[in-house]
Amino acid sequence: MPLPSTFPTEAVLYRASSQLNFAEVLAIKVVGQPAKPQWRPLVGLKDMPDHRATNKYLLKGYRAQDDISLRTALFRGHSETVNIWSHLAGSLLLLPCLFGDYYAHWPWLSTVLRVHAAIGICCGFASVIFHISESFPLDVYNRCIQLDYAFAFLATVSHSALLAAVFFRETPQVAVPLLALLLLISVLGVRLFVAQTDADATNTQRHADRGSTIRVAGIMLAPVLLAVPICAHVLLFDPDFGPVVLSWMLSFAVAALAWLFKLPERLFPPGTFDYVGNSHNVMHVMVLVTFLFLHNGSRALLAKETRLLEAETIEVKHGNHCF
Template identity: 25%
Template sequence: MLDTTRITHYLPSFSFSFEYNIRFHLQRLHLRAKSAFISLQDMPHYPLRFNQVPPLFCEPFILRGFRSIHQPWSYYLKSLFHKHNETINVWSHLIGILYMGYLLFFYYNKRLNFYENSHSWPFAVSLCTAIIMFICSAFAHLFHSKSEKVHMSCFLIDFIGVSFHGFGSGFLQIYYSAPQWFYEKIEYYYVFILLILGILACFLNCFAQYYYCRPYPPIKRICQFFPCGLLWIYSIIPLCIRLYSSNILSHPALICHLIQIILFLIGATLFGFDLPQRCCPGVFDFIGQGHHLFHLCIYFVTVCQMHGVYWDYEEFQKIIDQRSKPELIFCAGSMLSLLAWDIIIVCFFRRKIHKKYHMH
């Protein structure tokens, strides 16, 4: 027979031991976290002021928050957990990587079945291009302060992301959101046009980065914004047609399309005209400057884009499924073609930039 008295005799000590162990492990975990945080704070003190770094690293109307140059790579990696004028730029797009990865591998994969449903492949391509864009941007803003050469190379890589995002947006919106009559007109060459515009955006951005020196003249931003604007306008033509011919409040997809267009215009305006820091130099160094707001706008633009287009696919699935099925080589091949051209462009200008700085 079971002796319950012996069990109850040991229960109090067992309970106390369990509570003690939990408390002990929590204390150890707290001390380790505190020690790791303190070790990160032992880095050289920054932010630096604009007059303490080379002109290449200075942004208009940003006075503080610059990191030291010529430090070990670990210095810039650890700066991910510190306050400087690039912290928001890095974290906004790190979050974008995680969220787009979740949409690609879990949320939309479950709903669209990327492996078997060939009509969902353009959606998968667009999610991949969004992830590449966020990776390129986060990498550039985290590590560009190491040196002049690294700075230039990092933002050449960033322009690959810009090119990819424009291409992926067009690929997504033209395939799923374009009215059938518009899709039938451009069906055979829309990817070719997207490729040309994506390559042009990468090339002109890299050229402007190489050719113009600080203080940058206004023509530099025109050279960068013009091809990106063309790519963006081409990608949203289907959305504009839908918005013009429909009751916007009749479907959540249309609301998403309108929001993403407005957010992109707001973000581009703030970034292009250095707002709001132009009005209050030094006030928005760490949070709230135009570049930060542009990054946040791009994140929410991408989120609205994905959800809005998914709702379009749900609404027009019967029409879309009647189209000729996209081939894997068509979807993956177009993305890889753009990547190949962008890498060639970046390598070309990177060599020219290294020669330029070597001569100096």
Template identity: 25%
Template sequence: MDFFTGPKLLDFKNSPPHLQFNKYVLTGYRPISTYRDCLRSLLYLHNEFGNIYTHGIPFICFLLFLPLSIPWAEVEWWIGVVHYLACLSPTVCSVFYHLFMNHEGGAPIYDTLLCFDMFGVCLVNTLGALPIIHITLLCYPSSRRVAMLAYLLLSGYGVHCAVSAQSNVHRLQSFAWQAIFRLVLFVLRLTGAGRGSPTSLRLYLTMDTLALLGGLINISRLPERFSPGRFDYWFNSHQIMHIMVVLSIVYLHWGMLEDLTWLKGYHCPGE
């Protein structure tokens, strides 16, 4: 078998047991493979092909083009770096998970990759919010430090819950407290107690709404639940979630650009 030829794909009942997590995806499973064979699967169609590329292509685009839009010379360096890493983390971790999930190391390798994937989701929730906290509480330095520390501790707890969760529902619940914390920040902005661009709030709310909807679609197994086997390769719930996660990251980036533009010309009262 040359590098461009795929192996015989498996159906659900003959696939590796640790990959039998969506009973509505009936065909297209890769057999247990070496690292080289996992990499070869980039070049032929299987039921993880769409999951790999719906995050792989955005990762390359984010990696190359996001730095060009960040005004590095006009903002504190850490804000740009943290925001950039936040945008990259869920996509790159997801690609590794989906690409190597059928590795010959079996369930232990799969579990490690799943934790890595969840860690990427935790990173975008954590790193993505730190600049938002900084800007929202810009004029309250003591409160800002406390809020950042509290969010980091909360995020650490979220990481623990996400990597130890036994189901998609529990994984989604792991991020609930971080979402509630961000909602408090958005309320502060809405009421005028917090700072930030007037237009960024709508973008951040869209960001979190897309992420939540993507998670709900993933755990509900829609649309494949209503037509098992029809969405084995394309447009199943996990691929839809991937697309919504990418859109969520785009809205995070747009919101941060609005905040950074606002930040350049803003001075706290008394400064």
């Protein structure tokens, strides 16, 4: 039996979705929900509003703009499935880092390590929330992309903070002011992200999306540039920490290049990587690798130095006893 004429049709819902807020769409979905839940049809790039049509090389597999089903987002194969589950898995993989060893010789550095892990976990969950909300009404989408960008920026700052903390581990009088500066950059950066996405909410043309990407990349470069002298010194003069930093830099570069230049899909016929293997998928995986390289590498270095300090302490005690 067809729905009563008072219920909106799918076509009406789709045309109106960009002007509805989340509460209105949810009310319509509840009233018009069929007795047996069914998958909504996936749609193509040509059916996307401008704020979602940001990659011309991905042609199909998109959830319809008014689809607010968590069941669809989490348990159906679509263009965001890999993005959602890769960051969910990544957050779970980072959980053990939150409860890693405590280094009595560097108590403040132990705190930096825990903050680094916590930000990584939150960054993963923020990305999951954003990719779930991609097909939600624009008011929800804008808030979720604010959350995603803010934690992506904080994650970048946390990398620089951990690099600085490990590099200046024996000179906290240098490390602490630098960490305070990075904290200030974090606060200012998050405020800029919120202001930027609020401004972009009123203009979702494609040229605005590109401009937003450039501004986001520029803001994220600030903490990276602070880390450049540290990385250069470590690579040249620190054989223990150098391989860790090199691995971190290479994985970070792969993530950034894939995201900025839409690789590998740019090199293949459009539609090749609609579901798996596109630039956003690559970036998600490499962001996790970046976190694990730097975090676990830093812990391995500190564990090694802790063992050496303990051995020296034992030798000194035994030497004093013999004397």
